[in-house]
Amino acid sequence: MKNKILTAMTLLGGIVSSALFANPVPLDFNQLTTQLETKFADLNVPGAQVAVFDDKNILWQNHFGFADSAKQTPVSDNTLxxxxxxxxxxxxxxxxxxxxxxxxxxxxxxxxxxxxxxxxxxxxxxxxxxxxxxxxxxxxxxxxxxxxxxxxxxxxxxxxxxxxxxxxxxxxxxxxxxxxxxxxxxxxxxxxxxxxxxxxxxxxxxxxxxxxxxxxxxxxxxxxxxxxxxxxxxxxxxxxxxxxxxxxxxxxxxxxxxxxxxxxxxxxxxxxxxxxxxxxxxxxxxxxxxxxxxxxxxxxxxxxxxxxxxxxxxxxxxxxxxxxxxxxxxxxxxxxxxxxxxxxxxxxxxxxxxxxxxxxxxxxxAQNAPLPDATLLPIDLENLDGYYRVSNERNQIFAGISFSTAVAKLTTSGSTLVVAPLLGDASEYVYLGQGQFAKAGEGFAKVSVIGNTVEGFAIDLDGDYLIKTSFLSAWLPLIMLGFIFSVFLLTLCYAPVWCINALRGKLTSRQQLWLRLMPLLTVLCLVAVISALFNLSLFETAYINWQTLTIYIGSLAFAISSAIALWLVMRALKTESSCFARYFTVVSVISANFLAVYCYHFDYLGLALWQW
Missing domain, CATH: 3.40.710.10 (DD-peptidase/beta-lactamase superfamily)
Structure with missing residues (x-):
């Protein structure tokens, strides 16, 4: 039946009339089949079903690949x-x-x-x-x-x-x-x-x-x-x-x-x-x-x-x-x-x-149908330029990540609004009037200026709820986190150096050893947490296992070791003869404690994912 439909559509030239355009939109379902077969192979999709319809019925349907690749069971039009x-x-x-x-x-x-x-x-x-x-x-x-x-x-x-x-x-x-x-x-x-x-x-x-x-x-x-x-x-x-x-x-x-x-x-x-x-x-x-x-x-x-x-x-x-x-x-x-x-x-x-x-x-x-058009107007809004932070996280557990990364700078010029994320490529929107913008090249509004709210000046941008913030608030968290992780990387790189010096007898006091060891242990706790996260599947997240236990214990150990390292630095700093070790240890320990406070604020310390 599928082949008969496909043959009939090919003989007819695959022409489907569009209600709003004078020229019909030709659909070549043989071409679509070929393109989809290539796309499914490229994306490693075992099996698929595709259908095309208008407002009266299904115009075309096809199936591809396997419902079970191990058993070589093919997909049919009736596979669920x-x-x-x-x-x-x-x-x-x-x-x-x-x-x-x-x-x-x-x-x-x-x-x-x-x-x-x-x-x-x-x-x-x-x-x-x-x-x-x-x-x-x-x-x-x-x-x-x-x-x-x-x-x-x-x-x-x-x-x-x-x-x-x-x-x-x-x-x-x-x-x-x-x-x-x-x-x-x-x-x-x-x-x-x-x-x-x-x-x-x-x-x-x-x-x-x-x-x-x-x-x-x-x-x-x-x-x-x-x-x-x-x-x-x-x-x-x-x-x-x-x-x-x-x-x-x-x-x-x-x-x-x-x-x-x-x-x-x-x-x-x-x-x-x-x-x-x-x-x-x-x-x-x-x-x-x-x-x-x-x-x-x-x-x-x-x-x-x-x-x-x-x-x-x-x-x-x-x-x-x-x-x-x-x-x-x-x-x-x-x-x-x-x-x-x-x-x-x-x-x-x-x-x-x-x-x-x-x-x-x-x-x-839509290959032969013209794109919708929009009439552009000069932007007549005030207080729009500035930095904005996304404030409608789907999952609250990711709020600590989005707080530092989901920020953008908005700039207006003429009829154009440029949205430039701190991380990512900029996008342009054009003004349609009444506080609404369309993405450049599209003819329908996706952005609405909401204005002053109890939380500040707000904009809805393609589903993201943006609240205006300051330059400092926008950049400081991202810069600080970038700096902190750079320091942690240097802490790991510095470890082999002082370990060799310790083996050669150049570290003569216990205070010198602890001054170097505690920052390293702090960073290793964080490395363990990150490693566990990358080895955790969605299903495993809800249960007690080595990954979720590592995240729970490792995050607590990170905070505790950060505090202990700060206490040790305050006690032993004056006895350290190496200028580099003295100042680098201070930077490393302060960075760890800053990150611990940040994690505490977003409830990441002692995170028991099996209870979340």
Whole structure:
């Protein structure tokens, strides 16, 4: 059947009409097949499925490679892949159904809908977490912690208990609705609300009220009902990974085919004109595509994460859809309304670049269609130039890293805004008016100036929430950390020198030996921690093992040895005859203590990852 479709499309020249352009967009699916085969080989992707659709049906689909490379089991059009977070669009549709049925509203306080949730919100009295905040990832919740990733011991746990067992991720970090930060626990809560207000398991509800009405019969939310032979194996760097259940099932437990996701995409692209899903109409889908809850959205920015559908840029165009990633698998589906086309792609590797694959597809889909244009205006905003720090970390555990690295300098000139990260390449944006900017070469706004907030002057830049800071605050952490690690490298290089001197009897006192040894031990503790981190897989993070124990003990030992080294330096410095050793030791010890204080501030000392 696939070959017949391919032959027919080739004979017809692969012509698909675009609703908004006078010239049709030719699609050469033979060329796409060839390019994808090359790309999958280059990226070491064992197997894949790809589908292309318009607002009426699937235009083309194909499969590639192996579902299990060890057994040489080929992928077919019916092979199921783990679809990860693309599950969220189905959950979003289910929530909108319940809203349209009057079960609750998007503005309802989640804790009033379900008081058993362990949400910790310092703004509860004035700014509660609302349903819309969970849908748009703007509640301020942390993303799931390591201990709440994979469920290997509690097969019957409820979604409510799965959410609450990671109560630390339910602490609201900033005023709800101020900014976006992707948070899987929010969709765990939404899955529970579906169960609570429908009286059915979320798997059964979505199957009966969303999947089957759409005619999607090859997508499953309960993996226990799937024959093993129908499910592709997953791979990381060419190595097979074990299949593991996840705790937050409603955030990412879908198993599907590319054709199934293409059916969803085609229906969304038509804005539900087929009227097949109860309690969902074209206005509902339009609302799902439009961000509402963040400060940037309230300023009129239409780009961003909406209600389980988000906006992404591919080859200068705006696409709507969702991506998914889970151990061993990557998924993406999206559609473009100007082209009236979309794609769905699923691969059984989580170490490949989905971006390269999607760019290959979207470049062909839009090969002859003009890019959207924008009318540029002179920038009429004040107080915009300066340094900004990203302040919407997805995982709070990485805040210490982003604090020193996720900083950029913004400079305006004429109609152009230049964003120059301290680390990385600069990007240019052009002014469209009303505080909004488009990336140069694109015709749609991705940046919105929010203005003064309680935290300072803020900008939303392609999903990053930037707060203005000073030149000193921007550069000092990065410079200090760079200096500290340079000193630590010199400490390691200096060690063989003084060790040889000690063996030759040139270090005559115990104080001289300890003065050199303690800074080295401090650095070695840090080296042990870093080594353990680089040898730690995501699954192992949630358990006690040599890596997580090394991180826990090594980080504490680093802080303790830093303090002891400082005490020894204060006692023995005057007895040291070597000028270099005296001053270098002071610099090394002060650097270690500065880093220890920095780590303490960001809760990295005594970090028990198995409890995080």
């Amino acid at each position: 892949f783990r679809a990860g977070s693309t599950t969220k669009t189905f959950v979003g549709l289910a929530i909108m159904q319940l809203v349209n049925q009057g079960k609750f509203t998007l503005q309802d306080d989640v804790l009033q809908l379900e008081p058993r949730l362990l949400i910790n919100n310092a703004w509860q009295n004035t700014d509660p977490v609302r349903v819309i905040h969970l849908l748009e990832h703007s509640a301020g919740l942390d993303d799931m912690h390591f201990r709440n990733f994979y469920n290997v011991s509690e097969p019957d746990i409820t979604i409510l208990d799965a959410v609450n067992r990671d109560a630390a991720s339910l602490r609201v970090r900033w005023q709800p609705g101020s900014r976006h930060a992707y948070s899987n626990p929010g969709y765990g809560i939404l899955g529970h609300l579906i169960e609570l207000y429908s009286g059915q398991s979320f798997e059964h509800y979505i199957t009966e009220h969303v999947l089957l009405p759409l005619g999607i019969t090859q997508c499953h939310l309960n993996s226990s009902n799937i024959p093993e032979a129908d499910l592709s194996a997953g791979f990381v760097d060419g190595e097979a990974v074990a299949f593991r259940q996840i705790y937050l099932r409603s955030a990412g437990n879908l198993h599907c085919t590319a054709a199934g996701l293409a059916q969803l995409g085609s229906w969304l692209l038509s804005r539900g004109q087929t009227d097949s899903v109860p309690y969902v109409n074209p206005q509902t889908i339009q609302q799902m595509e439009q961000p509402e809850s963040t400060l940037a959205a309230k300023q009129g920015l239409a780009y961003g994460y909406a209600k389980a559908i988000y906006h992404a840029t591919r080859n200068g165009r705006e696409w709507l859809g969702h991506n998914g990633g889970i151990d061993g698998f990557l998924t993406s589906y999206a559609y473009n309304r100007d082209l009236n086309l979309g794609y769905a792609v699923m691969i059984n590797s989580s170490s490949a670049s989905m971006r390269q694959i999607v760019d290959t597809i979207t470049q062909l889909l």
